[in-house]
Amino acid sequence: MDFSHIDELVFESINHLAISISALNPVMQFLSEKAEYLFYLGIILYWFTREQKNKKMVIVALFSACIGFGIGKILSHFFYRDRPFVHHAVNQLIEHAANASFPSDHSIGSFVIATAIFLFRKREGIIWLLLAGLISFSRIWNGVHFPSDVIAGALIGIFTSVLVYQLIRRWSFAQKCLNSCVDFYENIERKIGLRRSKDQSTHLDQ
DSSP states (O other): OOHHHHHHHHHHHHHTHHHHTGGGHHHHHHHHHTTHHHHHHHHHHHHTTOOHHHHHHHHHHHHHHHHHHHHHHHHHHHTOOOOHHHHSOOOOOSOOOSOOOSSOHHHHHHHHHHHHHHHHOHHHHHHHHHHHHHHHHHHHHTTSOOHHHHHHHHHHHHHHHHHHHHHHHHOHHHHHHHHHHHHHHHHHHHHHHHHHHHHHHHHHHO
16 A cells, blocks of 8 residues: 555545534634634734844744745746645535645644743633644645645754754854844834834924
């Protein structure tokens, strides 16, 4: 029994849950289509918490995501694979273009951010990693990815975040660049704040 056959068998077992446990279908549809926005919202909120640590975490997450998606794009060209619904009868609960299935972009994006958060904030990171895992699982449940697609995406996301994090920790130049980015933004923010305060004072004096 080759790997692709095992992959298809696992896919069928998970995808069949859409029939046997149909009550969870709305949750799985939400996870596949909307839950990724929670990661975008999280990144925005972390950035504006006024903690340098969080800003560094966001930069690491975004830079890692660029690398991760780049790796995914290259792999999708060299190892092109059709979506499960193209050649198989599946329980497809969400609409999706019949483009490359391997690796899963949703898994890359969610795991790259979740891993970055975990590396900086362990307790919260565990919750984000669980959410990333649920998003990946839902993509199989809803019939748009094979298990190996989401596993590969998760590994790419984890690998790129750890790589960038370790690079910054061990390479002083990268660390200086990161600190400079945060300092540059905070200086701009401080100047804008001072200008607003000055404008408000002028307006009150009038």
